[in-house]
Amino acid sequence: MRTVSSVSPLLTAVLRDGWTGQNRAALTARDRSVSYAELRQEVLEIRDWLFRSSCRPGDRIAICLPKSTATVEVILGVLAAGATYVPLSHRLSTEELRRTLCDLRPRMLIGDRSVAEALRDAPEALPPAMSVATLGGGGLALGLEVVGATPGVPFTASADSEGVAVILYTSGSTGEPKGIMLTHQNVASFVDWAAQKFEVSDADQTISNAPLHFDLSIFDLFCTLSRRGTVHLLDESTARFPGAVRAFIEARKISIWYSVPTALMQLQEREALRGIQSLRLILFAGEVFPLPVLRRLMNSLPRPEYVNLYGPTETNVCTYYRVPSHPALDLETLPIGRPCEHLEVCVRDEAGTEMRIGETGEICVTGPAVMRGYWGQDEATRGCRLPDRKDSYRSGDFGYVRADGNLIFVGRRDQQVKVRGHRIELLAFEAVLQAHPGVREAVALVVPNDAAGGSLAAFIVPRQRPTEIAEIRKFVGARLPPHYQPDHIGWLDAMPRTSNGKCDRALLLSNARALLGARN
């Protein structure tokens, strides 16, 4: 047996050998089940394959694959090699994938054939010295195969990147990709807190809803595997069908669910979870869960404990609120709750002074789960810290502490909003709309509705030639991820203005329903 010391604390349980129960399932997906013994073997083989392919500890390995047991094995193999895994959405447009890769400068990209082919068209637009490997190739034991490399000198990681387990990308305020670096210790501190708080055990069957590039997946994978439970990967196409999700939960006796509220709301609309016996814990995060829907869900499925989790990707979960089994009817907002025990969370004003009970300020987080920083963006990293605290993060979210000690979320500082659980940069979205030749002016808004976070609307003043909505959607689809597809597109003859000549967003918002018609 090879030495597997000095690897991530996240892998301790996965790499341990010779324990009873090693034949229990660690991972399952629609058509495959992997035991702990098999997983250990695969992870070590992938690690060795990475070393043979010139990957070294500290390297960044981008992973752009659909969710599958093999993808999770690759993630764990990268960690076992002491490298950083960087999960990228398999549905990024080619242009966005290139932009992200140029920012990241990884040693290797592991994709499937479609990703490799899309990138092959313009190798000069890729970062230097990046090899491209595919998963799913025939012949090889692991299905991993290096299919090419871009010329140039490899980018050497700075010492600072050591110990980074994962980089999670979000789009920054200008729409440029922004990589959030989380160290093994960052992730482990959250995992330990959550596993302890929610008593995750080897009896747990966790359904993995979130895509692997979304921070919710860190709980699904690492909390479950560290306690030797089973992770059941719900693929994207099954997730679209409430009847199939119910069947999946029943067949696998799922006990833990963690998702954005939208996923639960869509199931509740069909009462797809009614009376399911196996679920013991329902966690949700990422957007505000509308209380009327939550009440209906809790009536339909009263047995599990419901917990509202809050936290930016930069800190992972930092507050939690256990929803009382019968939410009081006069409850107007769902608190985000109390600080997680491994972190300090407080509300401060511009000057950094802590606010009193009931006063709104910026939610600030300090402690071991706070990110190492933004990849390659030292200034942005410094800008989000509290003075003299390298382990702090000013979230840009506003809230206040209620008299009972629970934190109430009020809103974002900037125009960064969430729709269906995804971060949306309205300015970046507008910039793309405005780049379309048929568009004279464009404004993007989030119109509040019953759905969590509201719906995304675009108001467009077209040029003379009429432009098709389908064409706008295609244009957006080629440049931005799928969650930027607006729910509504409204045509305007002219953009309303305020008295000083600015676009009158407030007026557009207040008239949005009328302008967009009665639809939805």
Added chain:
Amino acid sequence: MRMADTTQMILTWLRETATHSIDVEITDETELIEQGVLDSLQVLSLVCFVEDRFGIALPVEEFVPENFKTAPVIAAMVERLCASPAPSATRTR
């Protein structure tokens, strides 16, 4: 209503609404899920459309990918639900 008409109506809806993300021509044989015609939002809108248009309520156990493979498969499900007596009203909205 004849099966063929129902299929036609679903095809028309798909062609009008689902073309933004893909460049395939949608026919009887198009694999709607595999070829990415029906993304998560499209599935929901399509269900809303057939429920409104045909006055049916889709029970959760029918809301599975097997019933949405192609336009004729969807039409067959719609016909079946139209023919069945008083659908178990599982929608809450």
